[in-house]
Amino acid sequence: MSTLSYNDVYRLFKKLDQNGDGLVSPHELQWLLDTMKVSSSVDELQFLTEKTSLTFPEFLEFYDNITKEGDHNESDSDLFKAFEVFDKNRDGFISNEELEEALSRLGLWDHNGNMDVKSMIKAYDANSDGLLDFHEFKKMMA
Known part of the structure; x- marks a missing residue:
């Protein structure tokens, strides 16, 4: 399979x-x-x-x-829970807006404009769709 x-x-x-x-x-x-x-x-x-x-x-x-070929483990399950914190609409992707909102909720957002979520996503967006899927998020968090 x-x-x-x-x-x-x-x-x-x-x-x-x-x-x-x-x-x-x-x-x-x-x-x-x-x-x-x-x-x-x-x-x-x-x-x-x-x-x-x-x-x-x-x-x-x-x-x-x-x-029997999966590469997910217990830490992936924990990481997926973190992914769900960011993926507010549960569509399986993190958008610019969702990333900014989650960082704000966590107190990590720089309201002075020194952070650019588009650049953050672009750095890990392997397929260039402007969104982060779980695997891209996992790489970002590594």
Whole structure:
């Protein structure tokens, strides 16, 4: 099985979260497997996930475990929680506005105009889309 990028897994999670509650249930996972013509039961999926529903970090860990090629670990889970502080609208990306707002909330924003969030994002924005995804954020935080 080929591994998906972090953003692809995030989009998959959002697609699976059919009711928009921020959790993927075994029923929602079963929908994916049914689409892929893989037979499974809700009970099997609940046993595999060891939960009744998965948050995105848990889904990411589940995906990594089933692909056995994941590069995420416990520190990534903690870093993802920090990423969520910045990603206020939960779209999987940090915009200029979100970065400035988070830095202000944390008391790290220079209100004298000596900081430029666009330059900060640009320095780590590998795909030049003007946003930071989790992997870019991870590099920024390293």
